Amino acid sequence: DAGITQSPRHKVTETGTPVTLRCHQTENHRYMYWYRQDPGHGLRLIHYSYGVKDTDKGEVSDGYSVSRSKTEDFLLTLESATSSQTSVYFCAIKGQGPDTGELFFGEGSRLTVL
């Protein structure tokens, strides 16, 4: 158990509304990531963070923003949700020590945009 908690686990919202997903970790890891997973696609990187207030874009960052004000929390915000953002979102942390480079994933947040 890598101590990763995602919330909410399920959310249904309407087009045009803002949505924030939260990832909380208890292991003090430096690197945190947000991915989305869609049928027929591999996991795709949205944004990642390499420290407090240090973030960068991934391959599918349009329409998403992130913030990391504390080591333990990494927030993903959909500023104005669209139906194309219906997906399962996974937070991950990069392991340290013997697990260096290994990714540990949260349980996912299923978002439906109507």
Place this chain on the structure above:
Amino acid sequence: KNQVEQSPQSLIILEGKNCTLQCNYTVSPFSNLRWYKQDTGRGPVSLTIMTFSENTKSNGRYTATLDADTKQSSLHITASQLSDSASYICVVSALSNDYKLSFGAGTTVTVRA
């Protein structure tokens, strides 16, 4: 563009039988390759990780192989159990930017009694 292709997309096997999943990649320069297992409704969990110098690694009934020359990997499941029903994802890391992983779309394995 770095790509990871997995085959088959899905397969059904009877409990107790063996199966092999394939992963071909074009990621370069290669750093390492991981296989993950993802149960329905859960996050992926690592099974194995292999570097350039490793060509076989086992984790219980799971055995991964790597041929860095042909850029191919396989995951062999021996004596399958119902709990092996899951999606198996191949993930390849490039040497220069480890955080930029390339994910395959996964192979869905269904084990039937």
